[in-house]
Amino acid sequence: MTALHWATISPLLLAILIPFLYKYLRKIHTGWFVLALPLILFIYFIRFLPSTSAGNVIEHTVPWVPSLGIHFTVFIDGLSLLFALLITGIGALVVLYSIYYLSKKTERLNNFYVYLLMFMAAMLGVVLSDNLIVLYTFWELTSLASSLLISYWYHRKKSIYGAQKSMMVTVFGGFAMLGGFTLLYVMTGTFSIREIIGSLDLVTTNSLFLPAMLLILLGAFTKSAQFPFHIWLPDAMEAPTPVSAYLHSATMVKAGIYLVARFTPVFGGSQEWFWLLSGFGIVTLLWGSLSAIRQKDLKSILAFSTISQLGLIMCLLGLGSASLYYGYGTDTTMYTTATLAAIFHLINHATFKGSLFMTAGIIDHETGTRDIRKLGGLMTIMPVTFTISLIGTASMAGLPPFNGFLSKEMFFTGVLNASQLEIFNMQTVGMLFPVLAWVASIFTFLYCMILFFKTFTGKFKKENYDKPVHEAPLGMLISPIVLGSLVVIFGLFPNLLAYTLIEPAMNAILPTVLGPGEQFYVHIYHWHGFNTELFMTIGVVVLGTLLFLLMRKWAKLSIYLHERDPLNRVYDGTLILLSSSSHRVTSSFMKGSIRQYLIYIFSFMVLFLGYMLFKLNAVTLSGVESAPIVFHEAALAVVMCISAVTVVLARTRLTAIIGLGAVGYSLALFFVLFRAPDLALTQMVIETVSTVLFLLCFYHLPMFKAKFEKIPFRFTNLIVSLGVGILVTVLAISSHHSKSFESLASFFVNSSYDEAGGKNMVNVILVDFRGFDTLFEILVLAIAAIGIYSMVKLRLEKGES
Amino acid sequence: MEILISIVVGLLFTVGTYLILSRNITRIIIGTGILSHGVHLLLLTMGGLKKGAAPLLGQEAASYTDPLPQALILTAIVISFGVTSFFLVLAYRTYKAHGTDDMEKLRGIDHD
Numbered sequence: 001m002t003a004l005h006w007a008t009i010s011p012l013l014l015a016i017l018i019p020f021l022y023k024y025l026r027k028i029h030t031g032w033f034v035l036a037l038p039l040i041l042f043i044y045f046i047r048f049l050p051s052t053s054a055g056n057v058i059e060h061t062v063p064w065v066p067s068l069g070i071h072f073t074v075f076i077d078g079l080s081l082l083f084a085l086l087i088t089g090i091g092a093l094v095v096l097y098s099i100y101y102l103s104k105k106t107e108r109l110n111n112f113y114v115y116l117l118m119f120m121a122a123m124l125g126v127v128l129s130d131n132l133i134v135l136y137t138f139w140e141l142t143s144l145a146s147s148l149l150i151s152y153w154y155h156r157k158k159s160i161y162g163a164q165k166s167m168m169v170t171v172f173g174g175f176a177m178l179g180g181f182t183l184l185y186v187m188t189g190t191f192s193i194r195e196i197i198g199s200l201d202l203v204t205t206n207s208l209f210l211p212a213m214l215l216i217l218l219g220a221f222t223k224s225a226q227f228p229f230h231i232w233l234p235d236a237m238e239a240p241t242p243v244s245a246y247l248h249s250a251t252m253v254k255a256g257i258y259l260v261a262r263f264t265p266v267f268g269g270s271q272e273w274f275w276l277l278s279g280f281g282i283v284t285l286l287w288g289s290l291s292a293i294r295q296k297d298l299k300s301i302l303a304f305s306t307i308s309q310l311g312l313i314m315c316l317l318g319l320g321s322a323s324l325y326y327g328y329g330t331d332t333t334m335y336t337t338a339t340l341a342a343i344f345h346l347i348n349h350a351t352f353k354g355s356l357f358m359t360a361g362i363i364d365h366e367t368g369t370r371d372i373r374k375l376g377g378l379m380t381i382m383p384v385t386f387t388i389s390l391i392g393t394a395s396m397a398g399l400p401p402f403n404g405f406l407s408k409e410m411f412f413t414g415v416l417n418a419s420q421l422e423i424f425n426m427q428t429v430g431m432l433f434p435v436l437a438w439v440a441s442i443f444t445f446l447y448c449m450i451l452f453f454k455t456f457t458g459k460f461k462k463e464n465y466d467k468p469v470h471e472a473p474l475g476m477l478i479s480p481i482v483l484g485s486l487v488v489i490f491g492l493f494p495n496l497l498a499y500t501l502i503e504p505a506m507n508a509i510l511p512t513v514l515g516p517g518e519q520f521y522v523h524i525y526h527w528h529g530f531n532t533e534l535f536m537t538i539g540v541v542v543l544g545t546l547l548f549l550l551m552r553k554w555a556k557l558s559i560y561l562h563e564r565d566p567l568n569r570v571y572d573g574t575l576i577l578l579s580s581s582s583h584r585v586t587s588s589f590m591k592g593s594i595r596q597y598l599i600y601i602f603s604f605m606v607l608f609l610g611y612m613l614f615k616l617n618a619v620t621l622s623g624v625e626s627a628p629i630v631f632h633e634a635a636l637a638v639v640m641c642i643s644a645v646t647v648v649l650a651r652t653r654l655t656a657i658i659g660l661g662a663v664g665y666s667l668a669l670f671f672v673l674f675r676a677p678d679l680a681l682t683q684m685v686i687e688t689v690s691t692v693l694f695l696l697c698f699y700h701l702p703m704f705k706a707k708f709e710k711i712p713f714r715f716t717n718l719i720v721s722l723g724v725g726i727l728v729t730v731l732a733i734s735s736h737h738s739k740s741f742e743s744l745a746s747f748f749v750n751s752s753y754d755e756a757g758g759k760n761m762v763n764v765i766l767v768d769f770r771g772f773d774t775l776f777e778i779l780v781l782a783i784a785a786i787g788i789y790s791m792v793k794l795r796l797e798k799g800e801s
Numbered sequence: 802m803e804i805l806i807s808i809v810v811g812l813l814f815t816v817g818t819y820l821i822l823s824r825n826i827t828r829i830i831i832g833t834g835i836l837s838h839g840v841h842l843l844l845l846t847m848g849g850l851k852k853g854a855a856p857l858l859g860q861e862a863a864s865y866t867d868p869l870p871q872a873l874i875l876t877a878i879v880i881s882f883g884v885t886s887f888f889l890v891l892a893y894r895t896y897k898a899h900g901t902d903d904m905e906k907l908r909g910i911d912h913d
Contacts, residue, residue: 591908592908593904593905593908594904595822595823595824595904595905598821598822599822602818602822626802626803626804626850627802627803627849627850627852628802629802629805630802633802633805634805637805637806637809640809640813641809641812644812644813644816644835645812645816647816647820647831647835648816648819648820653827656827656828656831657831660831660834660835663813663835663838664834664838667838667841667842670806670842670845671845674845674850674866675853675854675855675856675866676845676855676856676866676871676874677855677857678871678875679841679845679871679874679875679878682875682878682879683841683878686878686879686882689882690834690882690885690886693886693889694889697889697890697893698827714822717819717822717823718819720818720822721814721815721816721817721818721819721822722815724814724815724818725811725812725813725814725815725816725818726811726815728807728810728811728814728839728843729807729808729810729811729814732803732807732810732811732843732846732847733803733804733807735847736803736807736846736847736849743848743849743867743869744867744869745865745866745867745868745869748856748868748869749856749858749865749868752858752868753858759857759858759859760856760857760858761856761857761858761865761868762856762868762871762872762875765868765869765872766872766875766876770872773872773873773876774876777876777879777880780879780880780883780884781879781880781882781883783883784883784884784886784887785883787887787890788886788887788890791890791891791894792890792894
């Protein structure tokens with residue numbers, strides 16, 4: 001275990017201490033104890049920056065299950081480090097924010113911070129793991145921690161619904177992903193991502209390439225809320241706001257992005273990867289931005305906005321993967337712009353979305369509502385929150401001079417470049433990308449305006465709020481201020497990030513594009529002349545503003561009034577259908593009737609065994625000599641048959657018992673005829689005793705009706721029992737006629753006397769050669785006797801004699 | 802002879818199964834009794850019938866019937882006797898507790 005390993009799991013270790021700190025140090029808000037850890041981790045990870053910018057990779061391995069090739073391998077390259085910094089950095093800010101957001105008097109802080117630390121460790125594990133199985137383990141832990149956090153206020157029905165939904169969707173995807181990982185292992189024989197990338201030929205030529213890709217993408221899409229799996233994210237907004245800010249904007253939803261970026265070297269360059277990512281990405285972008293407009297709740301707007309921005313990043317990663325198709329060359333830099341934009345926007349999104357969620361939380365906390373129909377006129381009352389929101393929304397809308405503008409410009413460049421690609425059928429449909437991206441950007445601009453103006457401008461209506469509205473305390477404002485400043489700093493000096501974070505991350509995503517000793521050219525400008533991108537942005541601003549001004553007109557449309565995503569109906573309907581149909585299926589055969597279960601068992605036996613008998617040609621009637629049939633034996637057989645049938649047809653209990661006795665005595669007679677004296681003796685005695693027992697039992701049970709109830713004849717019963725009988729007969733005859741080896745009989749004949757000193761072979765076998773059988777048979781009798789005794793004697797209920 | 806006995810065994814199985822499928826506990830127990838008779842007869846038949854003298858060395862015969870199936874049947878008889886008597890008392894107790902010997906009425910509560 002190296003320091004890096006300890007760093008990865010350190011939040012889990014701290015989580016163990018949290019309940020004790022909470023219990024014994026009630027005076028201090030538990031969050032203060034937590035705060036130090038992400039800060040330390042952030043500083044620890046920052047120290048890796050020089051190393052990764054130089055293109056180095058740090059890797060440490062600790063064996064976990066070495067026999068299965070599962071090692072706890074942590075490794076740091078540009079991509080992992082970027083995510084680790086996001087997780088710890090925003091983690092620290094979120095913890096700070098939560099200290100002021102959650103009251104130590106009313107909230108169960110121990111739960112909150114344990115879950116949060118659990119999540120942080122899981123997320124660090126996901127981004128730092130090299131081993132697929134370890135990655136999967138941490139991946140599921142993020143799902144679990146996320147669900148726990150969503151249902152933090154578990155007495156609310158909606159929280160439980162949201163938590164369950166997010167669990168269902170993400171675990172479904174996670175499970176598919178495990179399948180994909182397994183296929184990768186089948187193809188390459190290793191669980192290590194770096195080794196898989198090292199042996200690419202094994203993967204790309206394999207027929208399992210596509211299934212593995214689809215399964216892994218399913219995992220990534222569900223986690224990153226891509227269309228149509230985005231439905232869980234808006235319902236996850238029932239979580240406390242620090243959780244929404246941390247998990248559902250900055251980190252967990254980017255786990256899917258991370259996964260896609262991490263696997264781009266493996267799958268990138270193929271047509272399917274390109275189309276799936278960019279196609280689903282752009283649909284998500286459009287759908288998310290369109291849905292965000294319809295929301296009336298601040299956090300719901302932000303949730304759909306997150307969905308749409310994740311779609312944007314996903315789409316860019318897809319477009320960027322085209323450069324892997326071309327491989328190393330001079331003109332590929334044109335296509336890598338998309339990847340650059342993806343990473344840059346990833347960072348930007350984490351900063352402005354984090355701050356926006358925090359301001360939404362502040363507004364909720366200080367006014368008691370998040371409904372934009374109630375809010376308004378907060379500009380002068382909450383000036384700091386107002387400023388941060390202004391920066392955040394302007395950046396999200398893509399206005400200069402904030403970082404959102406830069407990434408939006410690069411996004412346009414990316415889609416425009418991609419539309420000129422001459423591969424993957426892009427010649428025919430390529431133009432669709434810039435158009436869709438542009439439309440989505442207009443919607444994005446529109447919801448940003450709605451979000452901002454509806455909250456802060458207009459008239460302040462006092463009657464809408466339950467409590468006196470005022471600015472938030474300073475502590476709550478620190479984190480959004482930090483994030484807001486980052487938005488501005490990254491906006492004004494984007495090249496701070498260029499070669500420290502972005503270039504190493506690009507290097508990790510597109511390793512084969514560069515020649516030896518080369519670096520990606522990352523230079524981000526505000527001003528790049530009057531080009532198409534700029535005119536597109538101007539169009540976005542103009543049209544977006546126009547739409548906002550015309551809002552009165554279209555606000556009455558039903559599409560605006562219905563907030564719920566129509567896809568929820570599919571999800572809810574599927575769940576209901578699943579549970580009702582499984583209930584129907586189960587109740588169709590689990591009727592509680594023993595007779596039916598027996599019929600299932602017997603029919604299965606008859607059909608399965610019968611089928612196998614005929615399929616394997618096992619039915620035979622020749623080969624072994626049979627004993628001759630003698631008249632009196634045949635007569636005895638007839639007697640036996642008649643008595644057996646009598647039992648079935650008997651109308652009174654006594655007849656049935658006598659019939660049973662007759663069968664038993666005929667059996668004893670058969671034993672005599674077939675040279676089995678001991679059996680005949682035993683059978684005689686036992687049959688007598690059991691008949692007596694039957695009679696005795698019924699004699700002392702007058703309440704048992706002497707006559708059987710009239711039994712309705714059931715054809716099924718007859719068929720099934722005939723089937724059983726015929727099957728047994730066929731089996732018996734066939735197996736008798738296909739003996740493949742001699743029996744042991746000669747051994748007993750030879751050694752009964754010599755070795756055991758007895759002349760009665762059966763008795764010698766019972767007590768000498770196979771004495772154990774007898775021992776346990778005695779035990780069976782003893783248990784039966786004790787059972788009977790206790791059943792008769794023990795009375796648990798009252799009123800029984 | 803084996804074929805004839807096999808058919809008899811088949812009939813015993815048919816009867817046993819038919820009884821087991823009925824609703825009355827008594828008939829079910831009688832059914833298990835008949836079924837075990839069938840099984841014992843089957844065991845004996847499978848060892849081969851009338852291959853020689855009874856398995857007593859005192860007979861000094863040239864060949865003997867296979868003693869192993871007989872030992873197995875002997876064990877089985879005793880066990881099925883134990884089980885059958887246990888069943889009987891169980892049926893008696895069931896009747897006492899629930900007031901019925903109809904299996905269809907002993908299904909328990911319907912779950913939704």
